[in-house]
């Protein structure tokens with residue numbers, strides 16, 4: 286089960302769709318972990334002939350299947366940060382008519398979306414589909430440090446060590462949700478962490 | 484009239500205080516005995532003499548000390564003042580609006596002398612006398628928005644208008660009711676309001692945005708908003724919440740009258756001429772419960788409003804835990820008599836508290 290139906294939420298929270306194959310002069314597909322499943326579903330031989338797939342496995346075993354799609358160019362890398370220079374170069378070199386497909390975790394999609402928008406890709410040419418982990422990319426509002434792949438609420442800021450609760454307030458600019466000190470009014474009273482949607 | 488500026492602090496020893504004049508002109512935000520969110524906007528075309536509505540940008544006894552507090556906040560955290568690259572022109576628009584308004588409305592305190600693009604700005608309370616070239620950033624010590632908002636009380640959000648929406652693309656935010664400019668910058672009207680309870684469902688933000696998009700140059704608007712703050716702390720930022728949050732737990736029945744403050748924001752909206760941006764000054768006024776209680780009408784009304792406020796609002800505004808203690812205090816100032824409509828103190832006509 287790698288599709289998750291997000292509950293109704295506040296208006297800053299992004300909404301994701303379902304990838305569909307579109308006409309394009311070229312296709313850039315970026316995914317992490319279970320996002321590979323969405324790429325496997327959307328890929329067509331015609332698309333793959335003009336496709337560049339960038340994949341961050343995060344321990345999942347989809348690489349062979351993605352390679353078997355025979356995209357014109359394939360990359361697998363250890364993290365978004367490692368993949369970013371290649372992604373930026375690809376976006377910079379993009380011609381009119383590029384279609385962008387993003388799939389996987391919110392953190393990956395949010396960051397790749399920003400990179401694409403900054404490169405001037407029209408947002409009507411960018412699609413997203415959430416798959417796999419519902420972990421969040423969190424900004425600590427106090428120290429401003431980002432903690433990737435946060436699975437529990439509350440959690441400990443990986444930079445300043447404060448106990449933070451996970452808000453639904455989301456910044457597209459930062460591609461992150463906001464984390465706020467949970468025990469400011471009662472120091473040391475930190476509830477047992479639970480999964481974010483539990 | 485000349486203003487006596489207080490020498491006071493909004494942190495540490497909290498020497499902040501309101502003079503009798505400041506209490507009388509405090510913008511009490513409740514026009515009736517209950518409160519709910521609404522599209523409470525009206526034209527900003529002056530108001531009763533000496534009220535906070537009279538001038539375009541109210542300057543009061545707290546001016547000099549508030550500007551000192553702002554400088555301290557910025558020295559600690561420069562991210563409280565940000566402007567996306569396309570907002571520089573709007574910054575000049577804002578600088579012009581404030582300099583022109585203040586020099587016309589308070590000629591004894593501020594002077595603006597313009598000779599073409601060469602401008603001389605004199606700010607007597609802060610001891611500033613600068614000459615610069617309008618629209619040339621290199622001639623000011625800061626960007627135009629930062630320069631002028633270091634000399635103007637209240638926070639400022641500067642909104643770019645495009646795609647039938649407003650975008651928070653610049654701001655100076657050091658006296659905020661617990662929201663982060665650094666987090667919200669770049670968001671649109673619905674996104675930055677996302678955390679507010681109940682108002683989206685009531686259609687308030689859709690109607691409010693429509694109103695704002697149509698604001699014309701020279702026809703500013705205003706509204707009041709409010710929350711509660713323990714101690715006269717201006718910088719109730721989320722950034723520093725892990726430091727100030729604990730102060731909410733220091734209230735006792737003995738100190739609540741002095742420590743608990745009603746925090747009111749006079750929010751105004753001005754269209755800017757060159758950039759077509761909208762500027763949203765958020766001016767914060769603080770008044771302790773005990774000072775508010777010197778106005779019988781406000782004593783009666785504040786008790787009723789706090790008592791009947793929906794739980795969602797008291798929670799969002801961060802005083803749900805302290806509400807019972809507030810009510811124990813406030814009920815002593817509510818004798819059950821009716822109150823006159825409107826926000827003004829009506830000291831001559833409202834009866835004193837029955838004991």
Ligand code: HEM
Nearest residue numbers: 520521522523640662675676678679682687691709710763
């Ligand atoms: C364009 C100018 C405006 C800006 C920049 C602005 C900004 C904000 C921000 C940053 C918050 C805090 C949200 C949070 O919790 O993070 C807020 C709250 C709120 N805003 Fe606005 N706002 C604007 C105009 C308006 C207007 C015209 C209305 C009219 C109804 C309105 C109604 C509210 C309400 C009801 C709240 C909740 C306040 C509380 O309960 O303390 N805002 N606003």
